Amino acid sequence: MSKISLHIRLVNKEDKTDLKWETVGIKRDNIIIYNEDTIKVKIDLDKNTLTRENNDYLIELDFNNNKAFYTLKKYLNRLELDLKTKKVETNNENIKINYIINMEKEVEYMYEINYEVVK
Numbered sequence: 001m002s003k004i005s006l007h008i009r010l011v012n013k014e015d016k017t018d019l020k021w022e023t024v025g026i027k028r029d030n031i032i033i034y035n036e037d038t039i040k041v042k043i044d045l046d047k048n049t050l051t052r053e054n055n056d057y058l059i060e061l062d063f064n065n066n067k068a069f070y071t072l073k074k075y076l077n078r079l080e081l082d083l084k085t086k087k088v089e090t091n092n093e094n095i096k097i098n099y100i101i102n103m104e105k106e107v108e109y110m111y112e113i114n115y116e117v118v119k
Contacts, residue, residue: 001028004115013108024118032095032115043095043113048088050097050111061099063088068101082106 004027010019025034025041032043042051048063058071061083068083082102089096095113100106 001026003118004032005118006032006034007114009110009112011110011112013110014105025115027115027117032113045090045095048090048097061101063097063099070103 004025006023006025008021008023011017021036023034023036025032027033030045032041032045034041036052039052039054042053043049050061050063052059056073058069058073060067060069060071062068063083063085066083066085068081069078070081071078084100086098086100086108087096093115095111095115097111098108099111100108
């Protein structure tokens with residue numbers, strides 16, 4: 001298990017939002033885990049999956065199979081979302097994913113992470 005420093009960028013191409021932030025996390029068995037406030041984020045680099053989870057919901061994105069699910073924990077209601085993966089690039093310490101997700105309307109995102117092991 002390695003402690004890592006992450007530089008994250010998320011671009012919403014629909015409304016032109018460009019968010020950037022830095023945080024720390026861990027990398028273990030090719031899985032990256034970090035927290036965004038109360039949200040636990042897990043990225044499996046082998047399976048090309050991303051999960052975001054807090055006390056209220058769970059979002060699961062499977063970029064290899066173009067599957068996405070949104071679960072409201074209070075109601076145990078799991079909804080399948082429309083996901084189209086445009087590009088997944090993972091190399092060394094960089095991850096870049098372009099995808100379109102349809103919740104109420106189609107929105108294209110670019111999710112980019114650069115990370116490095118902290119000594």
